[in-house]
Amino acid sequence: MRLAQALFAPRAVALIGASGDASKNTARPQRYLKKHGYAGRVVPVNATRDEVLGERAYRSVADAPIDIDHAFIMVAEVEQALEDCGRKRVPVASIYSNGFADAGIEGTRRQAKLVERARALGIRLLGPNSMGVVDLPGRVALTVNAVLEMDAPPAGGTSLISQSGTMLGTLLSRGAARGLGYAKLVSIGNEADLGVGELVELLVDDADTKVIALFLETVRDAERLARAARKAHAAGKPIVAYKLGRSVLGEELARTHTGALAGTDVALDAYFRDCGILRVDMLETLVEIPPLLSGRAPTELKRPARVAVVTTTGGGAASVVDRLGLHGLELASMHDLTMTSTQDTYRTTLETLLASPDCDAVLAAVGSSAQFHPDFAVEPIVQAKRSPKPLAAFLTPHAERSLALLAERGIPAFRTPEACADAFAAFFAWQSPRPRPVFGSLGSVPEFPDGLGIAIAEQAVVQAPEFKHALPYPVALKLMDVEHKTDVGGVALNIASHAELLEQAKRMGQPRLLVQRMERGLAEAIVGYRDDPIVGPLVLVGAGGTLAELYKDFAVGLAPLSEAEAMELIGKVKGLAVIRGYRNLPRGDVAALARAVSALSRLALIEGRPVREAEINPLIVKAEGVVAVDARLVLKD
């Protein structure tokens, strides 16, 4: 049978470890399946009882008298349960039990063995450490998550994949309280077998799913998820992600600045953008944004988005407009309707704006009427003729009934000005998946950086005691083969004479040193390449000197990049404004910089991807051309 059916719509489920004590977590799936109207057969499996909560129970799933489509394993002896499933030819097993990759190296080994055995037995696994699967339209509540204590959670067009089991409950609970329903909800656990990418693929084919929401702590299957995201885009199903871990700049100590700067979260940001996944900043936005996305495609605006606001509450509107401004969005116009305006005036104002070329979205800010006269308050918003342009509402009071009315009609509605602005910002930053540029392969690892067509400053190795060389002064003198040279006093710049050079060489105390022609340009940049363990090859460009580090002033894209794409990336670096035509400052050769960025990004094309990190820092940008002053390439292992 098909995976999706066994996973989401099993005709019969086995609950391995189902407890007869209704207060226990392991009794929940049985209770919840019944409570929410599961139409299939439920087979409790219990080592010591023949009856569990009124159902005939079996000692082993293998003893079940019917075919089992989906087993939910809640016992410590997962391996034995899996063998039993194998004997019974159960196609899918979800594993609630933990003690696998969530539990150190030993657990990780245990998990690897489990997966190997599952493959041999032909069983697909969800988890371990998964809280299970919910399909609200299908009335399948195969989960230990206590959120299913709730009566009749509303079904809707959003499906959720969550790496946190408890947050699945949080999102379902918060959505339900205001009429925002879900289709399928999956607690994906350790992703030992079924991963986020494969689940997205299943949801792309799921008729009930219009929008896919992801609660992520990491990405474990970047390539598959990227493919799935492109498939979702083609199918018109937006994907929106909330991801933890923004305040950590990457766990490993990187050997280059590129490594340190382009930590995991920054890399994931580039990755999401690259494959057309929206990323929201706030948790509540993940609950609230789906109606804004449903049935819509990226706007691909090349200018700041303009939002028109219609309001009966000046302060309420201002709180959103203020926040939109912080996100770089613009106010197209503000329409302050008095309380005496008729419903018709209100609706007509909305419709005029929705039809106007002067704005990209319309926001209705509704005051206290949303609390005390919900039908009246949201009527003009609900009645306004739909358009591809988004119409959203922000309700200033506590107004759950109004929120639910809007949710019922598929109109995006926000509870806070911050989530509202976050959603608009994410929506307008949303881009279609990037078509990968076509380049020839690069063969083997080139001389770096010259082999990539990037000139390096004239240099020579000098030897004690004379430290002779033929370069014109001024020059720079550097220690060789030392990392972070500046930190240890291993760089002397602007040496004007041989006497000065000898003095500096003496200070450095090494017999062999590097002398380099002093290069001057209009700006310094850092250009880096990194094969990220999670998202794969990426390229970084930043302001040079200490700026990239002090100000986090850099931009990251997935490699390879075309020159045009590199140019866009450069445009995001604030400090490089000085060479893009800022005030009266002379322009630098940004095109040459873009060529260098694109060239570095092509390290991703070498067969076997042997390069771990590569960096030119600084790369001097001149009025014509660029020149590398220091470059470093690190191979894997």
Add this chain to the structure above:
Amino acid sequence: MRLAQALFAPRAVALIGASGDASKNTARPQRYLKKHGYAGRVVPVNATRDEVLGERAYRSVADAPIDIDHAFIMVAEVEQALEDCGRKRVPVASIYSNGFADAGIEGTRRQAKLVERARALGIRLLGPNSMGVVDLPGRVALTVNAVLEMDAPPAGGTSLISQSGTMLGTLLSRGAARGLGYAKLVSIGNEADLGVGELVELLVDDADTKVIALFLETVRDAERLARAARKAHAAGKPIVAYKLGRSVLGEELARTHTGALAGTDVALDAYFRDCGILRVDMLETLVEIPPLLSGRAPTELKRPARVAVVTTTGGGAASVVDRLGLHGLELASMHDLTMTSTQDTYRTTLETLLASPDCDAVLAAVGSSAQFHPDFAVEPIVQAKRSPKPLAAFLTPHAERSLALLAERGIPAFRTPEACADAFAAFFAWQSPRPRPVFGSLGSVPEFPDGLGIAIAEQAVVQAPEFKHALPYPVALKLMDVEHKTDVGGVALNIASHAELLEQAKRMGQPRLLVQRMERGLAEAIVGYRDDPIVGPLVLVGAGGTLAELYKDFAVGLAPLSEAEAMELIGKVKGLAVIRGYRNLPRGDVAALARAVSALSRLALIEGRPVREAEINPLIVKAEGVVAVDARLVLKD
């Protein structure tokens, strides 16, 4: 009678313009006073009726048969109503009517006249454009705000002053939905007479008020509010503000960088910090933070705050911790309690942390039990022995009952990870009002900058055709008396010879030019002074060159500043890290820079404050000393 009593606890109120049509806004105060149990007398005043909603009405307030403590004016003919109040010796009038400073220049003139007349009549005014006053413990609902349709809003220890009438309703509504009550709520309107500062003074003396919350669009009485804030601090009553207008950098076109950078919002930030007012970033934080502040004082930590987290939901805790990290707070420790932990274990863990020196606050993250077993879920938090160290809760599901239980017990509880982190960040950034440093007066406007003891680069005016001077090369050549010289090509740096100087002079095409010795240092800074129209004198220090502008890398403080305070300000400028001992870079004379900042700040002490803006840009910071390269001082008018 006392102002506070007439305003908040009037024995009798007149409703001037009270409507007999219960559906009208102007009928609301009468309905709400009755609904919420007002114990005093209500006198409707209506031009055409002798009875309004069952009460005897009068044609003029002057005809009322009893003394009126507080009149609420809702008619267009405000001036006439005011005269009537005068005849009746009404001490306080709140004015709902608009068409004053909210309505352009004409309205502003009208308002000035109104205030003048009120002073003559001995009447204090709230508004115009005020939605009125609410005192929940006192059962006074003298307002047109529809939020009072609500039954029995809970009373609490927070009082609110709002410059937006509608947002008063928003905050009351949202608080009430989760058991967070208010004491007094004031819609302050145009502040023609009674301003935020004076209201804060009244609330400092109000026994019901423990925390003062401000919803601000601007500050109209900075000096009085500053004094009131100091009084509130002394009385142990924290003030927290949410202020709109963060995305606008100031309306007026400033003549210096200092003016452009230190716009109104940045100035207000410095102002709030200076007078000990916390500022929150998110609207919901203004609702949620009061229990965190109540009875507490600023921690004045000199290091990042450390928060310990106790949780039953890994994902929920991580969503807060992630956000705390973005605010620069640290995780002290994470305690992942399993669902099988007893209530006792939970409570003991909380108490141990509250007593531990290893953390500055404790956060309990509660999962789905908060929704389905509220008493059980919050029991350990409620039972834990109180300590001066904050204990707060974040509830992941939709859990209003749990929120209310915590609110009842005065325990801060948050609905979103973002507001929770915002509150902690604001709490730990909170400082006591700054004692103003003591300086002697400065006499008259000094020679700038030398008169302040700041050296200026050696310079000379040179004349065509020889452009002779006696300075050693290299030199800089500049246009004189031109603003934004760099933008118009009016600066040539690093001129190495007289021949080069002649060439540049020819290009500039002026007969008189300024030649200046090229100064080199370890960093460039911008130092500025500005007499802000809202908050008064302030001083700015930023990274030099284009950095302050490109990266918004500057810090602002209220003037005057001591050298030690200037040093702290400098510490906030990222780009100046390069002279504070960053990596192996040579240290600059930060103390001399601090002296210069403090010196500029003393421009605030000149009698009459004649200086509008002053700026040194750049100020070269050397290994020893600083030297000004360009300086500019603008007098008022």
